Amino acid sequence: MSIPQIPFIFLFSLSVQVMPNSPQITSKEQVTMWAPFGQSAQMKCDATSVLPPTIIWISPRNEIIPSSSVKYQILNDGTLIIKKLTLADQGKYACVARNPAGDNIKNVNLLVEVKGPQINGHSGRSENKILAVYYQTLLLDCKAEGKPEPQITWTTPYGMSLPTPYLGGRFQVHRNGTLELRGIRKTDEGRFLCIAKNYLGEASLAFDLEVASLAEKPIFPVPNIEVLPLKADGDDISLECRATGKPKPEFLWILPNGTALNPGMKLQRFIHYLGNGTLHITQPGVIDKGVYRCLAKNVAGQAEKLMKQHHSITVLILQS
Ligand SMILES: *[C@@H]1O[C@H](CO)[C@@H](O)[C@H](O)[C@H]1NC(C)=O
Ligand SMILES: *[C@@H]1O[C@H](CO)[C@@H](O)[C@H](O)[C@H]1NC(C)=O
Ligand SMILES: *[C@@H]1O[C@H](CO)[C@@H](O)[C@H](O)[C@H]1NC(C)=O
Numbered sequence: 001m002s003i004p005q006i007p008f009i010f011l012f013s014l015s016v017q018v019m020p021n022s023p024q025i026t027s028k029e030q031v032t033m034w035a036p037f038g039q040s041a042q043m044k045c046d047a048t049s050v051l052p053p054t055i056i057w058i059s060p061r062n063e064i065i066p067s068s069s070v071k072y073q074i075l076n077d078g079t080l081i082i083k084k085l086t087l088a089d090q091g092k093y094a095c096v097a098r099n100p101a102g103d104n105i106k107n108v109n110l111l112v113e114v115k116g117p118q119i120n121g122h123s124g125r126s127e128n129k130i131l132a133v134y135y136q137t138l139l140l141d142c143k144a145e146g147k148p149e150p151q152i153t154w155t156t157p158y159g160m161s162l163p164t165p166y167l168g169g170r171f172q173v174h175r176n177g178t179l180e181l182r183g184i185r186k187t188d189e190g191r192f193l194c195i196a197k198n199y200l201g202e203a204s205l206a207f208d209l210e211v212a213s214l215a216e217k218p219i220f221p222v223p224n225i226e227v228l229p230l231k232a233d234g235d236d237i238s239l240e241c242r243a244t245g246k247p248k249p250e251f252l253w254i255l256p257n258g259t260a261l262n263p264g265m266k267l268q269r270f271i272h273y274l275g276n277g278t279l280h281i282t283q284p285g286v287i288d289k290g291v292y293r294c295l296a297k298n299v300a301g302q303a304e305k306l307m308k309q310h311h312s313i314t315v316l317i318l319q320s
Contacts, residue, residue, distance in 0.1 A: 022102030023053035025095065032109045035085055037147035043108045045078040047097035054098050060091025060110075085112050117150035117196040117203040119143065127206045131247050133298075134214070136184050140207050142177040144196035151197050152177045157190025157209075186211050218245035218296035227316045230284060237284045241277035241294035249296035251277035256290025291316055 026046045035041035047053045055078035057065040067074040073081040082089055095106045116123055120143050132138050144150045152164040154173055166173035172180045192207045220243050241251050253261040253272050261267060264274035269282040281288060
């Protein structure tokens with residue numbers, strides 16, 4: 001009487017047993033993935049099943065990807081690595097997890113990130129004025145970034161084009177894009193142009209070089225000795241070093257005990273500010289009395305084959 005029921009139960013139990021045995025890929029929905037030009041992309045394909053699945057990756061051109069080649073690598077856990085990305089690697093990849101019970105598929109859309117060239121952080125054109133001194137060595141930095149990595153070319157005021165790297169007599173282009181000019185002459189005056197190019201475009205940085213035939217040693221406004229009272233209220237003191245020169249001098253402060261402070265250096269309550277030659281003393285007290293000397297130096301004198309010239313100002317801090 002109940003014969004027709006048997007096949008029904010049989011079919012039902014069959015379908016229940018087959019389904020869990022086919023592989024299941026976690027996070028199966030289509031994924032979009034960005035990866036930078038020139039780098040590697042990694043795509044996961046985690047599949048679970050009772051029978052261990054075989055993982056097959058299919059490229060955007062519908063080809064089965066080999067488990068190891070110059071371009072690709074498939075790890076034991078099914079992860080696909082695509083090396084040295086170019087725009088040709090963009091597209092839809094499919095991961096197929098397969099066992100005798102069935103297939104499961106996951107799609108990944110790969111997009112390769114590109115970026116136009118930038119020089120020292122700027123895109124487009126920028127300019128700089130540079131004052132150098134006869135016989136000096138000069139480094140002109142041109143740090144270029146972009147995806148793909150830009151090619152750097154320098155052009156000189158004579159219209160010469162220098163690749164990277166370049167090794168010439170007085171001119172050298174380092175691998176990092178920096179142009180080194182040695183033994184500068186008056187005839188080197190003019191525009192040195194750095195151009196960074198990739199297929200997305202170009203950025204340029206111009207250095208307009210002026211060469212002072214004679215450098216000027218740092219000079220201080222007269223008188224070059226200054227006396228500052230130590231105030232009773234303990235207000236901060238700023239000692240200024242207003243030397244001028246060509247090119248702009250670098251300053252060095254010498255504390256009463258002989259300790260030297262370079263620009264940008266901080267020592268306890270003493271700060272030598274970067275760029276303007278000011279020495280700042282916080283909460284000055286009786287112990288700070290003494291002679292402070294500021295030395296200003298530039299390349300003046302180098303052209304005359306002398307040592308770097310130093311000139312100084314003296315500041316005397318006294319108790320009022
Ligand atoms: C570039 O390389 C040269 C030579 O190694 C070095 O003197 C210069 O400081 C470098 N420039 C930058 C910006 O790193
Ligand atoms: C010189 O004086 C500074 C500031 O008070 C102090 O930090 C430094 O240790 C002293 N150096 C020597 C050699 O005494
Ligand atoms: C020097 O630079 C510092 C830090 O930028 C600033 O606080 C100070 O006022 C400057 N002094 C002068 C004289 O320009």
